Amino acid sequence: MTLPAAPHHGLEFGHDALVVCDNVVRIYQTETVEVQALQGLDLLVHEGELIALVGASGSGKSTLLNVLAGADAPTAGRARVAGHDLTELSRSEQVHYRRHVVGFVRQQAALNLVPYLTAGQVVDLPMTIAGERRGVRRSRAAELLELLGVAHCADRRPVEMSGGEQQRVSIAVALANRPQLLLADEPTGELDSETAAEVFAALRTVNRELGTTVVVVTHDAAVSGQVARTVAIRDGRTSSEVLRSEETDDAPATAEEYAVMDRAGRVQLPRDYREALDLTRRVRLALAADHVEIRSDRGEGA
Numbered sequence: 001m002t003l004p005a006a007p008h009h010g011l012e013f014g015h016d017a018l019v020v021c022d023n024v025v026r027i028y029q030t031e032t033v034e035v036q037a038l039q040g041l042d043l044l045v046h047e048g049e050l051i052a053l054v055g056a057s058g059s060g061k062s063t064l065l066n067v068l069a070g071a072d073a074p075t076a077g078r079a080r081v082a083g084h085d086l087t088e089l090s091r092s093e094q095v096h097y098r099r100h101v102v103g104f105v106r107q108q109a110a111l112n113l114v115p116y117l118t119a120g121q122v123v124d125l126p127m128t129i130a131g132e133r134r135g136v137r138r139s140r141a142a143e144l145l146e147l148l149g150v151a152h153c154a155d156r157r158p159v160e161m162s163g164g165e166q167q168r169v170s171i172a173v174a175l176a177n178r179p180q181l182l183l184a185d186e187p188t189g190e191l192d193s194e195t196a197a198e199v200f201a202a203l204r205t206v207n208r209e210l211g212t213t214v215v216v217v218t219h220d221a222a223v224s225g226q227v228a229r230t231v232a233i234r235d236g237r238t239s240s241e242v243l244r245s246e247e248t249d250d251a252p253a254t255a256e257e258y259a260v261m262d263r264a265g266r267v268q269l270p271r272d273y274r275e276a277l278d279l280t281r282r283v284r285l286a287l288a289a290d291h292v293e294i295r296s297d298r299g300e301g302a
């Protein structure tokens, strides 16, 4: 059959996205081994989205978050957030980027907070460093603690707060300088399921009320089951996405899994599909009117 003409948009990949990862590679070189933590990862996140990143241990989630946080530079490829090219940030641009464009919440609250500062003081700190006026700092800190349901912790130090309260204060700290992107690396990883649900609800509130784009790495199926888009990372690449729609008056909630095709057209077939049809190194492809067929290169198996 004749192939339809390919549409030519002439627009750059991800031109309208807040986060663009284009073929990002990150290789860690140690004395004895080379680890390819990211192996050509593509990812687009649009402004206002809240997405979950999932994947087995060692798949590259934290490496990706560190790149997006401006804490680590890709070995190759392109990463851009809110117009900032993360592959070539100068030292001063890096400071500005980490202070104003992106906020980061780590799994251990102790790494987000300061033991001798109260919640009010620790939320104030990034604004003081950024040179914000006292009145603005005060009202912003109060607003954030209120929004996150921890206004009652304003005068408490971390030891006087529960784990969930500490993480909600950590989110307030990350948001103090109004970043466009909030990154959270397993923010509920050390919490029991009820407290984890409260912290995740706080991230949803931030996304909804402040419009902050949120990328959350999680192992928690209760978290990934609640977001509109879950991106799975396997071996340093985005491998599949689940898109969910919420229930409406006319339609039930849906969840549909998609494979991700990279810009060179590569798609990873799930292992159980490959095994079921004994698809190995070579497969036959055929273009049908509205789908592509993949067949084993041995006889009729399809």
Ligand SMILES: Nc1ncnc2c1ncn2[C@@H]1O[C@H](COP(=O)(O)OP(=O)(O)OP(=O)(O)O)[C@@H](O)[C@H]1O
Residues within 6 Å of the ligand: 028, 029, 030, 035, 036, 037, 055, 056, 057, 058, 059, 060, 061, 062, 063, 064
């Ligand atoms: N600083 C480093 N030096 C060498 N190798 C590293 C370094 N950081 C990460 N790696 C390796 O890179 C790969 C990806 O690690 P990464 O921490 O990004 O995975 P992850 O998906 O976040 O895992 P987890 O869920 O266990 O946190 C792993 O093989 C890891 O051992």
